[in-house]
Amino acid sequence: DTAVSQTPKYLVTQMGNDKSIKCEQNLGHDTMYWYKQDSKKFLKIMFSYNNKELIINETVPNRFSPKSPDKAHLNLHINSLELGDSAVYFCASSPTTGGVEAFFGQGTRLTVV
């Protein structure tokens, strides 16, 4: 069973479009995250949710809107896509307890053309 699953794995779209990436975890974790990995492999946290509540928002353009319908799901909606949004987006989850690692999904490679 996949612990953290993201869909789709690949997404190619035109500038100006709106797209969503879905994420689900079956680990029973309370906290979920979205990370962006750029072409240089740098990983940067975008958002963190705890029990459906937004707790971390790292200076992300408001074109990006996360939505957590329940604590097992954290979706990412992106409006008016730009070329610079092209990256790999990773969803992750962890328990609330400190010192426990985050579990990552396989990533969604977004290409904006």
Next chain:
Amino acid sequence: AQSVTQLGSHVSVSEGALVLLRCNYSSSVPPYLFWYVQYPNQGLQLLLKYTSAATLVKGINGFEAEFKKSETSFHLTKPSAHMSDAAEYFCAVSVHTGGFKTIFGAGTRLFVKA
């Protein structure tokens, strides 16, 4: 503020040689530290973690890391490199700022030569 610095964006070793990937951290409180590995087109997989127990931490695939508070370091080592170790390695620190978040270093690409 907490941060992680990985020295060397690329490291190349011969098969069978020692692997040493360097990581230094900055933290105002005792840190939780991690090493992750990322194989091409895959997500991140935990190699090992330090959570204030033993300073020498053993992980999967023969990797280990030593937490040295005096040097603020958490270097990753493996005595003998294997071709399958070629991947991107990330050092990370977990911080609590209203919720726990993991901050990653820039990554080190490990190449293993036959």
